[in-house]
Amino acid sequence: MEERKLSRIVWGARALLSFWTAIPCGGAELLFGGLKKHHVTLPIQSDTWDIRHLLVWIKQNLLQERPELFIQGDSVRPGILVLINDADWELMGELTYKLQNEDSITFISTLHGG
Amino acid sequence: MEWLSLEQKCMKCKECSAVLIIRVGDAFCKACFKEYFVHKFRAMLGKKRLIYPGEKVLLALSGGPASSSMLQQVQEGLSWEAGKKLRFVPGLVHIDEGAVRGQNLKDREKMVAEVELVLKRSGFPYQIIFLEEVFNLPSSVVRWDSKNIPSVADDYKAAVDGFLCRHTQLKNAESGIRTCSTGAGVQAKLAELSIKEPEPTASTRTLRLPSAQSTQALNQLFDSVTSLTAKEELLHTLRSHLLIHTARAQGYSKVMLGDSCTRLAVKFLTNISLGRGAFLAMDTGFSDGRYGDVVLVRPMREYSLKEISAYNEMFGVPTFFSPALNSKPSEKGSIHQLTETFINKLQSDFPSTVSTVFRTSEKLNVAGSVESPDSDSAARCLFCLCPLDTQIEKASAFHATLVSEHLSQKRSPDLPEAAANQCCASSEEERRCCRKPAEGCSSTTSRADERLTLLDLLCYGCRVTTKDLTMLDHLPHYVRSEADCRTRRAAMKKEIQEFLLHNNTDLEDVLKA
Ligand SMILES: [Zn+2]
Ligand SMILES: [Zn+2]
Numbered sequence: 001m002e003e004r005k006l007s008r009i010v011w012g013a014r015a016l017l018s019f020w021t022a023i024p025c026g027g028a029e030l031l032f033g034g035l036k037k038h039h040v041t042l043p044i045q046s047d048t049w050d051i052r053h054l055l056v057w058i059k060q061n062l063l064q065e066r067p068e069l070f071i072q073g074d075s076v077r078p079g080i081l082v083l084i085n086d087a088d089w090e091l092m093g094e095l096t097y098k099l100q101n102e103d104s105i106t107f108i109s110t111l112h113g114g
Numbered sequence: 115m116e117w118l119s120l121e122q123k124c125m126k127c128k129e130c131s132a133v134l135i136i137r138v139g140d141a142f143c144k145a146c147f148k149e150y151f152v153h154k155f156r157a158m159l160g161k162k163r164l165i166y167p168g169e170k171v172l173l174a175l176s177g178g179p180a181s182s183s184m185l186q187q188v189q190e191g192l193s194w195e196a197g198k199k200l201r202f203v204p205g206l207v208h209i210d211e212g213a214v215r216g217q218n219l220k221d222r223e224k225m226v227a228e229v230e231l232v233l234k235r236s237g238f239p240y241q242i243i244f245l246e247e248v249f250n251l252p253s254s255v256v257r258w259d260s261k262n263i264p265s266v267a268d269d270y271k272a273a274v275d276g277f278l279c280r281h282t283q284l285k286n287a288e289s290g291i292r293t294c295s296t297g298a299g300v301q302a303k304l305a306e307l308s309i310k311e312p313e314p315t316a317s318t319r320t321l322r323l324p325s326a327q328s329t330q331a332l333n334q335l336f337d338s339v340t341s342l343t344a345k346e347e348l349l350h351t352l353r354s355h356l357l358i359h360t361a362r363a364q365g366y367s368k369v370m371l372g373d374s375c376t377r378l379a380v381k382f383l384t385n386i387s388l389g390r391g392a393f394l395a396m397d398t399g400f401s402d403g404r405y406g407d408v409v410l411v412r413p414m415r416e417y418s419l420k421e422i423s424a425y426n427e428m429f430g431v432p433t434f435f436s437p438a439l440n441s442k443p444s445e446k447g448s449i450h451q452l453t454e455t456f457i458n459k460l461q462s463d464f465p466s467t468v469s470t471v472f473r474t475s476e477k478l479n480v481a482g483s484v485e486s487p488d489s490d491s492a493a494r495c496l497f498c499l500c501p502l503d504t505q506i507e508k509a510s511a512f513h514a515t516l517v518s519e520h521l522s523q524k525r526s527p528d529l530p531e532a533a534a535n536q537c538c539a540s541s542e543e544e545r546r547c548c549r550k551p552a553e554g555c556s557s558t559t560s561r562a563d564e565r566l567t568l569l570d571l572l573c574y575g576c577r578v579t580t581k582d583l584t585m586l587d588h589l590p591h592y593v594r595s596e597a598d599c600r601t602r603r604a605a606m607k608k609e610i611q612e613f614l615l616h617n618n619t620d621l622e623d624v625l626k627a
Binding site: 086087091106 | 141420
C-alpha cells in the first residue's frame with residue numbers, strides 16, 4: 001500500500017528467487033525500471049549463492065540504469081542498509097552470507113530521506 | 115559459518131539473538147532495540163525540557179524515514195503511563211514539494227492521497243500544504259519580532275505548574291474560564307493566536323491542488339537557479355518560511371523537525387562548504403530560536419538513519435518515497451548530495467564518522483547575540499533569519515569581493531533591457547508602494563541595483579547561493595517587498611542620522627514611533 005524504499009528477495013523453491021522492490025536512488029527515476037516489485041528466478045549454479053553473487057546477479061539482470069546508485073565495487077552503495085530475514089547483515093557475514101531457502105533480503109536506502 | 119554469526123547475543127539482555135548493530139560492538143535484539151529507541155526519544159525531550167506541557171507542537175513530516183519515525187514516537191509517547199506520558203499537543207503538517215521534484219499532477223494527487231491517509235490515521239489535526247503557497251506568504255514571516263518571544267519568566271517549572279493547574283481546573287469545573295497565576299502568559303498567547311485563525315478540522319478540509327499558474331511560477335523560480343546546490347538551499351529556505359508561517363497562524367510555538375544525526379552530519383559539512391559556518395549551532399542544534407516566537411526542535415538528532423530505517427522496517431512504520439530534487443542526469447550533483455555520499459562512504463569504512471562529526475557540532479554554542487531579543491530584523495538575514503555576519507570593516511577580503519562583484523554586476527551582460535520596460539509595465543499599485551519615484555524606472559541598472567540591495571540584506575552563506583539565482587523577478591512577493599521595506603528603512607535611518615546627535619537609542623526610538 002505505501003510505497004517503501006526497499007526491496008525484498010525471497011527464496012521460493014530451490015534456486016528460485018522472488019523479488020519485491022522499489023529501490024531508492026539519487027535521481028528521480030527508479031533503478032529497477034520503475035517497478036516496485038520483482039519476481040525473478042535465480043539460476044542454479046555450482047557454487048552456493050551468497051550475497052556477493054546475488055549483487056552481481058542483480059546488477060546484471062535487474063538494474064537498468066546508473067547501477068552505481070545501488071552497487072559500488074562489489075558491495076552495496078554506502079548508505080544502503082541490508083537486512084537478511086529482518087536482521088542486520090553485519091551480523092550475518094555481509095557479502096559472505098549463504099542464501100537459504102525462503103530467505104528474505106531487504107535493501108533500504110538511507111540516502112536522501114528526511 | 116552462518117550459524118556462528120546468528121549466535122551473537124544481544125548486549126543488553128544477553129539472551130536473545132541480536133538483530134541490529136547500532137554502534138561498533140553494540141548489537142541489540144529486536145525487543146531491546148525497541149526499548150532503546152523509545153527510551154532515547156523520551157530521554158531527549160525530558161532532558162532538554164524545552165517543550166512545555168500543554169504546548170502546541172507542530173510536527174513537520176516529509177514522509178521520509180526520520181520524520182515518519184518521529185510521528186510514530188510521538189504517538190507512542192502519548193500512550194505511555196501517566197508519569198512518563200508526553201504532555202504536549204501535537205499537530206501535523208506536510209509540505210508537498212512535488213512541483214520541484216518533477217512530479218506531474220497525477221503523481222502529486224496520488225502522493226497527497228497516500229500522505230493524507232497516514233496523517234488522518236494518526237488522529238492528530240493535520241494539514242497538507244503545497245509549496246506553491248509561498249507566493250501567498252506575508253512579509254511578516256521574514257521579520258524578526260522580539261515582542262512575541264516568551265519572556266524568560268515563562269520557564270519550564272512555571273509552565274508545568276500552569277499546565278497542571280489548568281488541567282485540574284478543566285477537570286473540576288466545566289465553566290471554561292481558566293484563571294491561572296503561573297504560566298498564564300504562554301497559555302494566553304496561545305489562546306489568542308488560535309482564536310485569530312481557527313484550526314481547520316481534518317474532516318472539513320478538501321484538498322485542492324494548487325493552480326497551474328502558481329505551479330508555473332514556482333517552476334520559473336527554480337528554473338532561474340543555475341545550480342542544484344542553490345536549488346536545495348532555496349527549497350530549504352522556502353520550506354522553513356512556510357513551516358514558520360503555518361505554526362504562527364495556528365498558534366504552534368514549537369516545530370519538530372525529523373533531522374537524524376546522519377542528516378545533521380551531512381548538513382554540518384555542507385554548511386561549512388556553503389559559508390554558513392557561523393550558524394552551525396543553529397542550523398544543526400537541538401533547538402533553533404532564530405525565528406523568535408516559534409522554536410524549531412530536532413528530537414531525532416541522536417538517531418542514525420540506520421537505526422531509524424531498521425526501526426521503521428521492523429515495526430512497520432509507514433514512510434513515503436519522494437523523488438530527489440528535480441535534476442537532469444547531466445547536471446552536476448549538489449554539495450548536499452556529494453557530502454552525503456562522502457559521509458556515507460567514510461561511515462562505511464570508519465563506522466564512527468557520523469557520530470564524530472555530530473559530536474563536534476554538539477560542542478558548538480549559539481553565540482550570545484544570536485538569540486538576544488533586542489536585535490531588530492534589519493540585522494537579520496532576509497532568507498535564513500540568522501544575525502547578519504556580513505557587517506565588517508572595509509579593509510577585509512570580504513569587502514573586496516563585494517566591490518569587485520559590484521563592478522562586474524554593473525557591466526553584466528545578462529541584464530536585458532527588458533528589465534527597465536518591465537518595471538514600467540508593473541502595476542500601478544506596485545509602483546505606489548515602491549515610493550521611490552526618483553529611481554523608479556530610470557535605467558537598466560535598476561535590476562543590478564535590486565540585486566545588490568538584496569545581497570546587502572543577506573548573510574554570507576545566503577549571498578553565496580543567491581549568486582546562482584539569475585532572476586529576482588521570480589522570487590515570491592513577500593521576499594521582495596520586505597527587501598524593499600528594509601532598504602527604505604535603512605535609507606531613512608541614514609537620513610535621520612545626519613540630523614541627530616549620534617545617539618543610537620534616540621534613533622531607535624524615532625524609528626519605532
Ligand atoms: Zn535483548
Ligand atoms: Zn542567510
